[in-house]
Amino acid sequence: MNFDTILVDKKEAIATITIDRPQKLNALNKTTLLELNTVLTTLESDINIQVIIITGSGEKAFVAGADIAEFANFSVAEGQNLARKGQEIVFNFIENFSKPVIAAINGFALGGGLELAMACHFRVASDNSKMGLPEVSLGVIPGYGGTQRLPQLVGKGKAMELIMTAGMISASEAKEFGLVNHVTTQEELLSFTHKIAQKIMRNSPVAIAEAIKAVNANFDVEKNGYEVEIEAFGNCFGTPDFIEGTTAFLEKRKPNFPGF
Numbered sequence: 552m553n554f555d556t557i558l559v560d561k562k563e564a565i566a567t568i569t570i571d572r573p574q575k576l577n578a579l580n581k582t583t584l585l586e587l588n589t590v591l592t593t594l595e596s597d598i599n600i601q602v603i604i605i606t607g608s609g610e611k612a613f614v615a616g617a618d619i620a621e622f623a624n625f626s627v628a629e630g631q632n633l634a635r636k637g638q639e640i641v642f643n644f645i646e647n648f649s650k651p652v653i654a655a656i657n658g659f660a661l662g663g664g665l666e667l668a669m670a671c672h673f674r675v676a677s678d679n680s681k682m683g684l685p686e687v688s689l690g691v692i693p694g695y696g697g698t699q700r701l702p703q704l705v706g707k708g709k710a711m712e713l714i715m716t717a718g719m720i721s722a723s724e725a726k727e728f729g730l731v732n733h734v735t736t737q738e739e740l741l742s743f744t745h746k747i748a749q750k751i752m753r754n755s756p757v758a759i760a761e762a763i764k765a766v767n768a769n770f771d772v773e774k775n776g777y778e779v780e781i782e783a784f785g786n787c788f789g790t791p792d793f794i795e796g797t798t799a800f801l802e803k804r805k806p807n808f809p810g811f
């Protein structure tokens with residue numbers, strides 16, 4: 552599959568999606584969002600892929616935001632539509648993806664770029680990264696879920712300050728805030744993230760999908776997370792993965808999960 556603004560590399564059941572507009576610091580335009588939706592839809596049903604990593608092209612930026620040139624002349628209705636459609640086809644889609652999606656932040660993650668990273672299930676950053684939601688400096692607010700996911704990750708007070716000041720924080724501050732889980736050198740970012748992916752891949756893909764659903768329910772006001780957990784827990788008992796996992800434990804061997 553060929554794309555104009557993203558690259559996709561598949562290795563050992565890990566698909567790495569690279570946002571590839573380095574001359575625009577990988578800013579997300581309409582094409583990028585559509586291509587992300589297309590590739591993610593394909594990867595979700597690709598039985599050979601278990602983990603997705605999202606990163607940016609070049610050494611300077613993960614993603615420096617939504618493409619400002621594209622929305623500079625938008626009306627109120629167009630602005631709402633941009634946010635609604637983007638949230639639906641990319642950001643919420645990633646958050647609820649049934650396979651783990653990890654952001655490997657390799658530089659500037661600003662505005663829509665940080666929102667993309669926050670929609671992923673967790674984040675690893677290189678030590679040159681800078682993160683922030685600078686939208687109010689442009690007279691707008693984060694529209695791809697940033698006002699919701701930043702407080703979930705760092706708490707309300709820190710989120711308010713970051714959003715109001717339109718400031719940027721370093722990778723080490725982001726780790727202190729709980730916004731990223733690990734900080735590496737830029738050279739080691741992808742190999743380190745691959746190692747985490749490999750640890751994940753030792754476990755049951757079906758159980759992981761149920762866990763994603765249950766954890767996400769905690770942040771969905773329309774759901775009772777405990778009820779979602781009970782149902783998801785029960786679902787696992789009907790799977791070959793559960794039979795393999797428990798049998799392997801009792802037989803004192805490593806499980807070989809069929810993945811369903």
Ligand code: COA
Nearest residue numbers: 574575576578615616617618619620659661662663685686
């Ligand atoms: N949308 C569109 N184009 C963008 C962009 C964005 N979010 N971020 C960077 N670019 C473009 C620049 O316009 C420039 O293009 P040009 O060479 O055709 O003029 C190119 O990427 C390089 O960026 P530049 O600003 O020259 O790099 P820099 O090193 O001086 O500054 C940043 C880096 C990240 C500080 C700066 O690009 C920036 O502030 N970007 C916007 C961040 C932002 O507000 N994001 C939220 C959007 S909602």
